[in-house]
Amino acid sequence: MTTPTTPLTRYLGAAALAASVLATAACGGSEAAAEPPAESELAINEERCSTNRDAGTITYISGYFYQASVSQLEVFAAESLGFFDAVCLDVEIQGGVGDIMANSQLVSAGTAHFTPIANEAEVVQANQEDHDVIGIATYGHVPIASLLTGPDVEDLKELEGQTMGRPGMLAAPLEAMLNAAGVDVESIEQVESGYDPSVLPRDQVQALTAFRSNEPHQLDAMGEEYREWLPEDFGVVGSFGVMATNPEWAAQNRTVVEDFLRAIGKAFEYCGQEENERECVEYAAALDPTGEFDVDHNLQVWASESELVRASTPDETAVGYIDLNLTEAETQNLVDNGVLDDMPDLEPLFEPHYLEAVYVAGNVSWPAEEEKE
Template identity: 50%
Template structure:
């Protein structure tokens, strides 16, 4: 979910400095002294360490560059804080372009190991298109997509005959919301647009898809008044921050897969109260400078973690796959003709990964 300013893909020298600061103050026992960083192999048994090392390099592709989203920022922070090292994991992070469907294809092919998708619906649609990946976690249990219009729009049917801007495809939750409101989607002129939301108040499009944690924040900061049409207000289910992995890797490397999420969720908790520090790591990876909007990304992170917290079912830990919610998503995808049949989700999801790293709702850290 890109910010209004794209990030440079080169890793500047500031990354080295940031990593050095992050890894300073480590203790041999794996507990933090002046910083929360962990020493290499300090939180794991020798046998588990050997098993994780044998898994080889885990290549993680972000959903979009180094944006401070849930399922991206916490993984960047886990790398910089030494949490992956503490679990003997060799993690390589590559910035994605925003093409999450393409990322899923890379993971299915084994070119990459793990990526974050837009949500469970994207996982379902990937499977229906023959892209074989395994869903191992989901962060947010509410749609993060939104449809923005001018304040003069009071009925979605008014969008028929107008132009809608989207990022390559109409998000399934938005499509379902339009259909549920009696809109003939074929009568809307859809165009692919970039990541500048000001095209909406300028009148270049009459509606624009986006993310609650991104474009509305930009428009609000610019003083533009727009109306948000949210799928959940029309009983359209949704999720965000779905983590997908290569099925063969998961099958052969259960402990490494578990510990990847363990380190990510450990960093997530830290970043909840240290947002600026964690965003600083992302900024360093992006090369620093004016091209990375730090303040905006802090807002992105705080908005998304707020959505994760407010949507988390009681008594369940972060990352849990919600089979009941997924069943509802399947139903709306079938009803809106985005899926032809209801798939067997047990064939491409593995809830045991998350359950193995928690004691109830408490993350087990360090690893057993």
């Protein structure tokens, strides 16, 4: 999931060096990565390997630079750990600047091949903008967004007539939560507040939209008190960390899509082990051109989000599974909030079969290891 953990201004110097998003620093295509692994190190057979190599360079553009979010850190780690090499994929990693819709447009145009999208509702919205993308894996099945207030707020209706800060548009799960709580949302003054959560304890705003893997940790580090309101406590369905690709390209490169998911699934398993978390986050730090990557904070981001993924994934179910019933419930928030006029046909917008092809009983299939057993 791409939830900004660092003010965008910190990256402006690095971003100015790039003529476009696709010109930012990449880790793929290096001399080391260009060397194919020995046949004994391959996770797939030689025929499949040849098919994947023939696809050429595969471009992944992150949602927000190199932060350790679900749907990003696994990709960085898969590259560094050699998992992409093991499935014969030449993956180039590009750092996005937080504009998910721009990224989806690049994938739709075929300029990039994979990108994370914040949630399933935004896959729907991207297609409403005529960006031809599909969701191929959904890692989190609860909303990542939360609402922060002062510790004395006992009812969300107390926010009526108050000021709410938000870094971007109000997330659909939060608007649905406020509606479910009977709040007159129109009575709340909404202001752009950036990514500094200290505006809440300073009482510059009386409520603050947040990502539960980010701002709460920052406020905790400041020693500030707050109350966090979660959409699912009000019956609101949501998701986070969706991997997207171009449907036509994916259909033409089935093994590439499957093995990309296979490699990042293997990386999720590795990085999800507590003893490996710091190692994986340091892979992300090594990509950051600013030299200001906060490893400790990003460890908290990864630990929070990966735990939410595990907690929202049923036993013996593939991490990243797609459930269109949940997708429909989430999309209904957009209809109820007036973002969409009616419910679109969701089935063409999500394709679970690529992911299902690389999981067995909830575990990533890694053929080379299975042959040794």
